[in-house]
Amino acid sequence: MFKKILVANRGEIALRVIRACQELGVKTVAVYSEADASAPHVREADEAVLVGPPPSSQSYLVGERLIEVAKRVGAEAIHPGYGFLSERAWFARAVREAGLVFIGPPAEAIEAMGSKTAARQLAIAAGVPVVPGNTEGVKDADEAIAIAESYGFPVLLKAAAGGGGKGMRIVRAREELAGALESARREAKNAFGDDAVYLEKYIEGPRHVEIQVLADAHGNVLHLGERECSVQRRHQKMIEEAPSVAVSPELRARMGATAVAAARAAGYVNAGTCEFLLDRDGQYYFLEMNTRIQVEHPVTELVMGIDLVQWQIRVAAGEPLPFTQKDFTPRGWAMECRITSEDPSNGFLPSTGRIEYLHLPSGPGVRWDGGIEAGSEVGLHYDPMLAKLIVHAPTRALAIARMRRALHELTIDGIETSRGFHLRVMNDPEFQSGDISIQWLEQRLSKLTAPTADLETLRLAAIAAALVAHEERTAGRSAGVGSAGAGGAVPVGEAPRGGSALTWAAVARREGLRHS
Ligand code: MV4
Numbered sequence: 146m147f148k149k150i151l152v153a154n155r156g157e158i159a160l161r162v163i164r165a166c167q168e169l170g171v172k173t174v175a176v177y178s179e180a181d182a183s184a185p186h187v188r189e190a191d192e193a194v195l196v197g198p199p200p201s202s203q204s205y206l207v208g209e210r211l212i213e214v215a216k217r218v219g220a221e222a223i224h225p226g227y228g229f230l231s232e233r234a235w236f237a238r239a240v241r242e243a244g245l246v247f248i249g250p251p252a253e254a255i256e257a258m259g260s261k262t263a264a265r266q267l268a269i270a271a272g273v274p275v276v277p278g279n280t281e282g283v284k285d286a287d288e289a290i291a292i293a294e295s296y297g298f299p300v301l302l303k304a305a306a307g308g309g310g311k312g313m314r315i316v317r318a319r320e321e322l323a324g325a326l327e328s329a330r331r332e333a334k335n336a337f338g339d340d341a342v343y344l345e346k347y348i349e350g351p352r353h354v355e356i357q358v359l360a361d362a363h364g365n366v367l368h369l370g371e372r373e374c375s376v377q378r379r380h381q382k383m384i385e386e387a388p389s390v391a392v393s394p395e396l397r398a399r400m401g402a403t404a405v406a407a408a409r410a411a412g413y414v415n416a417g418t419c420e421f422l423l424d425r426d427g428q429y430y431f432l433e434m435n436t437r438i439q440v441e442h443p444v445t446e447l448v449m450g451i452d453l454v455q456w457q458i459r460v461a462a463g464e465p466l467p468f469t470q471k472d473f474t475p476r477g478w479a480m481e482c483r484i485t486s487e488d489p490s491n492g493f494l495p496s497t498g499r500i501e502y503l504h505l506p507s508g509p510g511v512r513w514d515g516g517i518e519a520g521s522e523v524g525l526h527y528d529p530m531l532a533k534l535i536v537h538a539p540t541r542a543l544a545i546a547r548m549r550r551a552l553h554e555l556t557i558d559g560i561e562t563s564r565g566f567h568l569r570v571m572n573d574p575e576f577q578s579g580d581i582s583i584q585w586l587e588q589r590l591s592k593l594t595a596p597t598a599d600l601e602t603l604r605l606a607a608i609a610a611a612l613v614a615h616e617e618r619t620a621g622r623s624a625g626v627g628s629a630g631a632g633g634a635v636p637v638g639e640a641p642r643g644g645s646a647l648t649w650a651a652v653a654r655r656e657g658l659r660h661s
Contacts, residue, residue, distance in 0.1 A: 151215040154226030156516030159186035165454040178204035199526045208236040222246035231437040248461040258434040262305040271410035276430040278345030286323035296346040304333035305341035310380040350582045351422040356404035361460040368401035385441035386480045390579035447479035447537040478544040482567040485529040489566035496561035506554035510537045
């Protein structure tokens with residue numbers, strides 16, 4: 146096992162890696178920008194090195210400097226987390242050439258999956274189902290029209306170098322193709338420096354289901370089931386769960402075997418994820434492979450009972466996986482809400498400021514993977530994701546009830562966050578039914594972000610809430626809001642149906658007493 150690892154990231158994932166290392170008895174070295182001098186990941190690591198000014202292009206993305214730091218402090222390996230340098234093949238290669246271990250897949254596997262057209266070719270060769278489409282960039286509009294007409298409209302133009310939805314255009318009729326091709330090329334060129342665009346049949350209303358894979362350097366490749374990631378907005382996932390209501394044990398086994406075949410074809414080692422579209426008929430199509438640990442990995446950890454980040458480190462150190470495929474059957478239901486510094490009532494505008502007060506949820510089945518604390522300054526230099534709230538329960542209905550309870554326990558003062566939005570999703574009957582697709586959130590957004598009451602009603606509620614809280618404080622006893630008839634008691638062991646489990650009065654009481 147390594148003695149010391151450099152953590153080339155910040156925020157919650159840097160802390161997540163540090164925690165894994167602490168449990169493995171591995172020393173950690175944090176790196177940080179000037180904006181992060183007092184960040185929790187800096188304090189929790191055994192050592193920390195300043196690597197540059199706030200912009201990530203001058204700090205967390207300067208690979209050569211991070212490698213230099215790793216060598217200077219005597220680290221043997223670098224964990225890149227997600228984002229930043231995690232999927233840059235040149236960085237994985239530079240780390241290896243410096244005589245260090247990159248805790249992730251080989252540079253060649255990152256490269257093989259980095260180009261979407263190359264990944265499609267590799268998948269097809271491995272017998273992995275992909276969406277009907279071509280596997281090379283289209284020459285011109287005439288060729289695109291000919292290909293599109295062979296599958297039928299609608300089709301989707303995609304950037305060959307792409308990912309994350311950039312350079313994508315839905316084309317519903319032949320007249321639109323030439324214009325869409327031109328704008329997709331322009332966007333792809335700007336985003337990736339490569340204007341190659343190819344074409345796929347457009348799948349309407351699918352789910353986004355991904356399979357976690359884990360591979361060691363001894364030829365063992367296993368899958369850890371699926372994550373349902375359909376609840377997303379503009380290609381940003383908001384809520385993830387494991388398992389998926391749409392995946393039976395039989396489908397899980399088939400999709401899992403497909404993901405393992407794709408990983409083997411790429412020479413994959415370490416943790417990775419195969420993304421699929423799952424259509425309404427239960428057909429699935431490989432989209433791409435993410436060659437990193439993902440934000441949503443905790444839901445898999447909870448239902449499979451394994452620490453994925455520790456296993457990333459162990460397989461990077463050469464340990465063989467001691468598991469067989471039979472060891473991985475999901476137990477219960479896990480759900481994750483991404484807590485972001487965005488204002489849902491204002492078009493998800495990023496919110497900045499100081500976290501004045503922070504109260505974290507806890508209790509049975511609750512996990513908080515965060516990178517913030519009271520006093521943290523939230524700026525615009527980095528991703529707005531502050532933390533992840535993850536729950537685990539026996540069933541999906543109980544996981545939703547537990548998430549609702551945990552979201553009610555959470556207080557973040559000083560900035561706007563996605564907390565209230567998540568509460569409304571948990572209370573949404575369509576979300577509760579599980580009948581969702583990748584379009585669901587955007588179609589439902591106006592209902593989920595509409596003001597709940599007019600301003601005058603809110604003002605009166607706030608005054609009433611302050612009075613209730615004051616009354617209880619000065620009376621020096623618990624009035625028990627429930628006994629006054631305003632509380633929302635929930636029968637033990639039951640998932641509350643519809644509506645909110647906690648009324649304004651109960652919330653006021655908790656908040657009022659918490660701050661006193
Ligand atoms: C698709 C698709 C429908 N049909 N491909 C979006 C980003 C990239 N990972 C692939 N994406 C899609 N590819 C075909 N042939 C719909 C999407 C898509 C999507 C996929 C996963 C999660 C969210 C999405 C949101 C919009 C579109």
